[in-house]
Amino acid sequence: MHGCSYHLSTATVNGSPAFDHWHGQVQALVTPIDIRVPDRAAFRGELRQQDIGEVQFSVIDATRQEGVRDTSGPHGASSRFDLVYMRSGGITLRQNGREASLGAGEALLFSHLDDFRFLTSEFSEAYLVALPSAWIERWLPDPYACTIRPLIGTSRWGAAMDGLLRSIAIAVKEGRPLPAHIVGDQLGGCLALMCEGIAGEETTYRRRLMHQLRRTLASRFADPDLTPAAIAAQHGISVRYLHSLFAATGSSVGRELRSIRLARVRAMLEDVACRSLTVSEIAYSCGFNDPGYLARCFAQEYGRSPTSFRQA
Template identity: 30%
Template sequence: MASRKPSDHAASEPESWTSAGLARPEALREWREWAASTIAPIEVEVFDADSFAARWISHGIGQLRLLHLYAPAQRVTHTGTEGSAGRAAPSIQLVYSRQGAMKTLMGGKSFTIEPGQFVLLDNTRFYQMEMDTEHECLDLMMPQGWLEKHLPDPGALLARPIETREGWGRPLGALLETMLDGIDHAPLPRPLIAEQVGTLLSLATGVEEAAAGTRHRGQLARRILRRIESDYADSSLSPERVAEDCGISKRYLQTLLAGSGTSFVQELNAMRLDRASDMLADPRAAGLPVADIAFRNGFLDPGYFTRLFRKRFGVTPSAWRAGHAPQS
């Protein structure tokens, strides 16, 4: 059977590939090339130097991509730079073992994914997986933005094997297995099936964990707001910088604050305008030009400061300083 590269089918139609009929160097090259553009940039070390036999089948399920992989004993190492998925889209991977143990190293943790277990991995971070025997697994690629609707802090659940033969992992495991053979004849549209995956994944990761995650999110949101309160005058303060300092993504920072009905820019501008209004009313700052007060409170553009000030307080900064603030 010759190899078949994926073509431009509709997203719902399966794609497949096999190394059968290919010379080992060519098969390895195509395997790596596909992985680099679909999963992550990887280096493959096959333990049997004389042979390489592998195949995959890929299904689109809404925003998700379900990969069914068969591969020989091998070591797979993520070779991309930290924080990058290379040519693949940044995703959280649900890796589910059907056959063969998968010894894994990620984030300083070493663990083994046994058959019937799954783990969440981040394809923008270093990881290494070693399989001593032939193995079969599912790799469900989930965009982080989509996943955060179901798991608000996926990062807290990475690198923790979860059993699919007990508790709430059982219905999730059953759904994964059913999708393998039944996705082409599913009675629901695929985006709705993806939502079922998200719901069952939130259950499988545990109610207690979700409660702890809620507390953790509240602590992070308060930390972000305190950072804005203390560093508002720094004109270079940005959501990207604060997110990096907190060890989270910018998207997750925005999600945290949106859950409190606000945003980073909204809170930062409100803090800067409040402090600027205090300075404008302070006789000790009477000799400072309005542009200087804007700069001292983090605004590099005096015109932008004036527009925001008027929108917030109903008068210009100069009128505020002159005592013409609107009366309540």
């Protein structure tokens, strides 16, 4: 069936109002994103968009754009992933501390659950396929594992996806009906084939990142103002992604930081060289602002208060 379609062009508007109109419509129709351009008056863009069942297909032709998506803003995060394919020109996209650059004939996935930014070339033609999380998870067991990495050029199934996207784009430009269930199944099947084997590579990446995060906790535990936001910023990832990494291990940032601090407190209580320090002084030196809170946590962890532990 033919879904809802839309056509937007700056050709009918002159001067800077053309960009203002484009910016507003992209925010409403594609995603709430802040777009910056070198010259607002010289900007040119055209958007053709069609809903095809659960997915939304957009053809975007535009001069240089820089986009920034902040999920902490009023619009929050969206439960979707996007597949971007460059028909011509190029784009550089960054998310969760990772960056990938695409040229013509290349594609990648990125998530709307986390912040991202992109920069396009002087002129580019791109296909953007919006994929709801519930839809893509039927095809990919871990969509996050496939984000921010070029897909088509590295897969033997790339030619099939390339041909499928171009065929869909032609139909969208011509306003022709598309069988939603068939197109959806073809998109999902091609994605699954192209992403086969990537999960193992991503597991290695996540393990390495988790090792780095735990080293950060171990080196900065004494900072009472250490927050998940500060840790995420240090590693160039979003707070949401930071929490998801620890949750996947069955833990949390706060739990692991507290465990490191308590272990350090215990070591100082056992150290003869620290006998002159009060329990409160030890608490402050290990990142605890409240000695009473330390006492409660310590008793839960080791079965006795810090004072009793030291005496024993």
